Amino acid sequence: MQLYHHPFSLDSQKVRLALEEKGIDYTSYHVNPITGKNLNSSLFRMNPSARLPVFQNGAHIIFNTIEIIQYIERIAVVSSGADDMSFSSREVVEWMHKIQEWNPKFFTLSHISAKYRLYVSKFIRRVVIARMTESPDLAGAYHCKLKEAYETEDKLKNPEVVKRSKEHLIRLLDEVETKLKETSYLAGEEFSLADVMLIPVVARLVLLDLGDEYISCRPKIAAYWNLVQRRPSYKKVIGKYFHGWRKHKTLIKTWCFIRIRSMLRKY
Numbered sequence: 001m002q003l004y005h006h007p008f009s010l011d012s013q014k015v016r017l018a019l020e021e022k023g024i025d026y027t028s029y030h031v032n033p034i035t036g037k038n039l040n041s042s043l044f045r046m047n048p049s050a051r052l053p054v055f056q057n058g059a060h061i062i063f064n065t066i067e068i069i070q071y072i073e074r075i076a077v078v079s080s081g082a083d084d085m086s087f088s089s090r091e092v093v094e095w096m097h098k099i100q101e102w103n104p105k106f107f108t109l110s111h112i113s114a115k116y117r118l119y120v121s122k123f124i125r126r127v128v129i130a131r132m133t134e135s136p137d138l139a140g141a142y143h144c145k146l147k148e149a150y151e152t153e154d155k156l157k158n159p160e161v162v163k164r165s166k167e168h169l170i171r172l173l174d175e176v177e178t179k180l181k182e183t184s185y186l187a188g189e190e191f192s193l194a195d196v197m198l199i200p201v202v203a204r205l206v207l208l209d210l211g212d213e214y215i216s217c218r219p220k221i222a223a224y225w226n227l228v229q230r231r232p233s234y235k236k237v238i239g240k241y242f243h244g245w246r247k248h249k250t251l252i253k254t255w256c257f258i259r260i261r262s263m264l265r266k267y
C-alpha cells in the first residue's frame, strides 16, 4: 500500500493518523503541495485534481479522505481476525462527515500573510505552466488547476467567503465542546476515528497561532488537546513537524525551496 501525502495537508494528517492508530504498514511518499510536487505528471496522471492524499493498494486508488479511512478500518478489522474489533459506530461516522464538511482551505489561506501567499500562488502557477509544457497531453487538466489558482485568489478577496468558513468552524467547535462535556473523546470514552478527523483541525488552529481565539476559550477542547498530543500517532504525524520550534524548521525548508527555485527560474 502506498500513500502520497504531506505533513502540511490536513486531509493527509487525518489518513496518516488512522494508519498509525490501526497499526497498518504502508509506503509513504511525501508530496509537498506548496512546492507544487503534487503537479508532477506521474502523480497528476493518476489524480488530475492534484489533491492529497492519494491512497493506492494495487490497482485500487482512492482520493476521498473518508473513503480512505474506512478502507483502512476494513483492512484493520479483516487482518486482526479478532471478534472484538468492530467497525465504527454510526455516531463515529456522523462525526467524521461533520468534521470533513469544514474545508480548511480559505480559512488557512486567509491567516497567512498576503506577501507569502501571493508569492507561493505565483510559484505554483509557474509550476503548472512548466508541467503543462512537459506533458501537453495533460494540458486540459493543468488548465483547470491554473483556473483554480486564480479563483482561489479571487475568493480570498471576498470577505463573505472567509466569514462563512469561520462561522462554519465556530459552529463545529461549539458542537465539539458541548459533546466533550459528556465524554472524554469525541464519540465516547474510547478514542475513535472521529478523533482522528478532529485532531488535525485543532492542530491547524494551533499552527496558525489561533489557539487563544478558538481553543483556550473552550476548556473541554483545551483539555482534549492536551490529552491527544500524548498519543504516539499524534507525535509521529503532526508533532514531529509542527511541535514548538519544529514548525519553523518545516516552514522555512519549504520557503527556502520556493525562493531558490524562483530565483533560478527552475520550476
Ligand SMILES: N[C@@H](CCC(=O)N[C@@H](CS)C(=O)NCC(=O)O)C(=O)O
Pocket (backbone or CB within 6 Å): 009, 010, 011, 012, 033, 038, 049, 050, 051, 052, 053, 063, 064, 065, 066
Ligand atoms: N481528496 C480529499 C480532498 C483533499 C484536499 O482538499 N487536499 C488538499 C490538502 S488537505 C490539497 O491537496 N490541496 C492541493 C491542491 O488543491 O492543489 C477529499 O475529497 O476528501
